[in-house]
Amino acid sequence: MQRIDATGYMIAMQRFANPANFLKLATRLTPFAAAIAFILLAVGSYLALFVAPPDYQQGDTVRIMFVHVPAAWMTTFCFGVMAAASAVGLIWGHPVAYVAAKATAPVGAAFTVMALVTGALWGQPMWGTWWVWDARLTSVLIQLFIYLGYMALWNAIEDPVRGAKATAIFALVGAVNLPIIKFSVEWWNTLHQPASIARVEGPAIHSSILTPLLIMLAGFTVFYIWLLLVRMRQEILARRIRTLQLARTRKLQVGEAG
Amino acid sequence: MTRKRRRLYLVVGAMALLGVAAALVLTAIRDTLVFFYSPMELAEKDIPPGKNFRLGGLVAEGSVEKLPDGLTTRFVITDLSAEVPVLYRDLLPDLFREGQGVVAEGALNPEGVFMARQVLAKHDENYMPPEVAEALKKSGQWQGAAETE
Numbered sequence: 542m543q544r545i546d547a548t549g550y551m552i553a554m555q556r557f558a559n560p561a562n563f564l565k566l567a568t569r570l571t572p573f574a575a576a577i578a579f580i581l582l583a584v585g586s587y588l589a590l591f592v593a594p595p596d597y598q599q600g601d602t603v604r605i606m607f608v609h610v611p612a613a614w615m616t617t618f619c620f621g622v623m624a625a626a627s628a629v630g631l632i633w634g635h636p637v638a639y640v641a642a643k644a645t646a647p648v649g650a651a652f653t654v655m656a657l658v659t660g661a662l663w664g665q666p667m668w669g670t671w672w673v674w675d676a677r678l679t680s681v682l683i684q685l686f687i688y689l690g691y692m693a694l695w696n697a698i699e700d701p702v703r704g705a706k707a708t709a710i711f712a713l714v715g716a717v718n719l720p721i722i723k724f725s726v727e728w729w730n731t732l733h734q735p736a737s738i739a740r741v742e743g744p745a746i747h748s749s750i751l752t753p754l755l756i757m758l759a760g761f762t763v764f765y766i767w768l769l770l771v772r773m774r775q776e777i778l779a780r781r782i783r784t785l786q787l788a789r790t791r792k793l794q795v796g797e798a799g
Numbered sequence: 800m801t802r803k804r805r806r807l808y809l810v811v812g813a814m815a816l817l818g819v820a821a822a823l824v825l826t827a828i829r830d831t832l833v834f835f836y837s838p839m840e841l842a843e844k845d846i847p848p849g850k851n852f853r854l855g856g857l858v859a860e861g862s863v864e865k866l867p868d869g870l871t872t873r874f875v876i877t878d879l880s881a882e883v884p885v886l887y888r889d890l891l892p893d894l895f896r897e898g899q900g901v902v903a904e905g906a907l908n909p910e911g912v913f914m915a916r917q918v919l920a921k922h923d924e925n926y927m928p929p930e931v932a933e934a935l936k937k938s939g940q941w942q943g944a945a946e947t948e
Binding site for chain 2: 594595596597598599603606628631632633634666667668669670673674675676713714716717720721728729730731732734735736737740745746747749750751
């Protein structure tokens, strides 16, 4: 067994942070991530729709949960990844970290829209309303705006190096909303019910409903990892093309001058 | 190395400051973040009749009553320490029943009755199949909303 000391760890991190090495790794991992995501989502959907029992109170409407909860989980998870990657980028200056944050944003925003829409579809039959301005719903809507603001900021700044830093600071500031989303249902009276899974007393969901839900949660997460790998590869290759084009124009200009 | 260390401290310090600032702001505007008042809070707040607000709590056992006009429902919202009578003239959500959580929007009339314009059902964080709920009730371990037969 090889002893992993601090230097070895730093070297490993640096190797991973090198875009060329990352490309190789990502290309190898992509098909596996896609296959695992597909299997988990297929099994999870089957269990959720055909095997899981209806809820004692909500009946079959409870099945919206199998999409709503994973989508809402990805809303916070994706932004958590973006904030962590941004911090790594700002502190250690790894270019791949910025790429990961940038590639995650539209995926996270899409999951947020999904959580809001499925939540509305669930709220109408159960609560009696599509939407209320309670702390949970409002804080998730704010998170959607933070996602959109982050993406707009990337588009607004031409220089990618400056853009990476500005958006990283924006992501860290936006991450302040994450604990607010999580604890909104405990800190304030809300129409939205409190947490069912991640709570001190353990899950409040019967295992026959919890198991498909956990499989769907895993499926959504691996699905995101697959999208992340594809999008990061695409972003790195796009940057490489830009660099090559720049180099060629420069060479042409030098040729004309000489 | 020292530059990286300094940037690390800077990011962590800035995040901590930001967190404290957010906590202060949220504490200051707590009253506007709360979606509803419980009957207990209502008693402390002394809200004048005619002022709009939301009232939340459980529908008191045995309090639901249809008035002779066939449309108006009278019930009591309780938080087990205080109670407020409610009148509502519209259709109730499916989940509405005695022992169930509800949030009503409306205003108090001069007699202290809450005239609701909208009633929303609130459900808790427990999910289980009907058989399990039945078994829990039979064994006396039921902790959720009590249901009427």
